Amino acid sequence: MTDALSRMLAERDWLMADGATGTNLFNMGLASGEPPELWNIDRPDDIRALYRGAAEAGSDIFLTNSFGANAARLKLHDAQGRVGELNRVAAGLGREVADAADRPVVVAGSMGPTGEIMEPMGPLSYPAAVEMFHEQAEALKTGGADVLWVETISAGDEFRAAAEACQRAEMPWCGTMSFDTAGRTMMGLTSADLAALVENLAWKPLGFGANCGVGASDLLRTVLGFAAAGTERPIIAKGNAGIPKYVEGHIHYDGTPELMADYAVLARDSGATIIGGCCGTTPAHLRAMREALETRPCGPRPSLDEIAERLGGFSSASDGTAEEDTPARPRRRRRG
Numbered sequence: 001m002t003d004a005l006s007r008m009l010a011e012r013d014w015l016m017a018d019g020a021t022g023t024n025l026f027n028m029g030l031a032s033g034e035p036p037e038l039w040n041i042d043r044p045d046d047i048r049a050l051y052r053g054a055a056e057a058g059s060d061i062f063l064t065n066s067f068g069a070n071a072a073r074l075k076l077h078d079a080q081g082r083v084g085e086l087n088r089v090a091a092g093l094g095r096e097v098a099d100a101a102d103r104p105v106v107v108a109g110s111m112g113p114t115g116e117i118m119e120p121m122g123p124l125s126y127p128a129a130v131e132m133f134h135e136q137a138e139a140l141k142t143g144g145a146d147v148l149w150v151e152t153i154s155a156g157d158e159f160r161a162a163a164e165a166c167q168r169a170e171m172p173w174c175g176t177m178s179f180d181t182a183g184r185t186m187m188g189l190t191s192a193d194l195a196a197l198v199e200n201l202a203w204k205p206l207g208f209g210a211n212c213g214v215g216a217s218d219l220l221r222t223v224l225g226f227a228a229a230g231t232e233r234p235i236i237a238k239g240n241a242g243i244p245k246y247v248e249g250h251i252h253y254d255g256t257p258e259l260m261a262d263y264a265v266l267a268r269d270s271g272a273t274i275i276g277g278c279c280g281t282t283p284a285h286l287r288a289m290r291e292a293l294e295t296r297p298c299g300p301r302p303s304l305d306e307i308a309e310r311l312g313g314f315s316s317a318s319d320g321t322a323e324e325d326t327p328a329r330p331r332r333r334r335r336g
Helices: 004-011 022-028 036-042 044-056 071-075 080-100 126-143 156-168 191-199 216-228 257-270 283-295 304-311
Strands: 061-063 106-111 147-153 173-177 207-212 235-239 244-247 250-253 272-277
Touching: 004 106, 022 036, 022 044, 036 044, 036 080, 044 061, 044 080, 044 283, 061 080, 071 080, 071 126, 080 106, 080 126, 106 126, 126 147, 126 156, 147 156, 147 207, 156 173, 156 191, 173 235, 191 207, 191 216, 207 216, 207 272, 216 235, 216 257, 216 304, 235 257, 257 272, 257 283, 257 304, 272 283
Parallel strands: 061 106, 106 147, 147 173, 173 207, 207 235, 235 272
Antiparallel strands: 244 250
């Protein structure tokens, strides 16, 4: 049987993913330093509300509250023995919400980075990383996830380990990296590197792309890089809602719903098929994005100048793929 996401991709020109998990849970009262995954057990109604908020705002895909629910991250909270429980419940609550929706909605089992550095630079071996991701993958599968969603990865070996874990679980998956250092991931990969890496995997993702990073402009430059690499796989764009600023003791993202609506259309025109938000993205942003995607006609692939004019300038002169940097564009905010 074809998986739910593949069926949806075959029927639609674009799909909308969800927004932020952390931002929305902080708005519900999550304390700084508190592991959000424990809310799957302690505050399940809030997690249902998180998922429902995305679905009701127009998301075709929402990610489960399991980003940090791997043994390495949970060990920081003495909860490494609860990997199975927390992931099963995260997916199970998502299954409830998706099944109650009035249209097809895909439950994507989120799997974030382990938080450890891979060998030889760090202590985490490749087999250990595979086992860590596999434990999480099996639990998300048991809980009812339609697809696994590997996100915010920076190292190639960690991405490969996650792919192998998805293969062991016999689950379809999607994968995104975070390009936040002059167009590269923290471990130095470019958009072209990820596009090539994906094609060399034994268990290839249904879609791949970028999430989080710096701001929406930088992420779209990376999306253009994926498209330039000639990939025929669906490209994922999950950009932050503007730029983070420290306001009255907490991080605030300055992207308005109007800016994120422009971002969503530019992402589609840049070549992305699955479009969502990351940090700072609330249901209000998602509603504006959905309306824009449904009502604004498709346009030509935007230039870097157009992206900068609409969303603000880039944080670095280059996307990391060229030998020589291009001139830096000053950061400009759109009107309003």
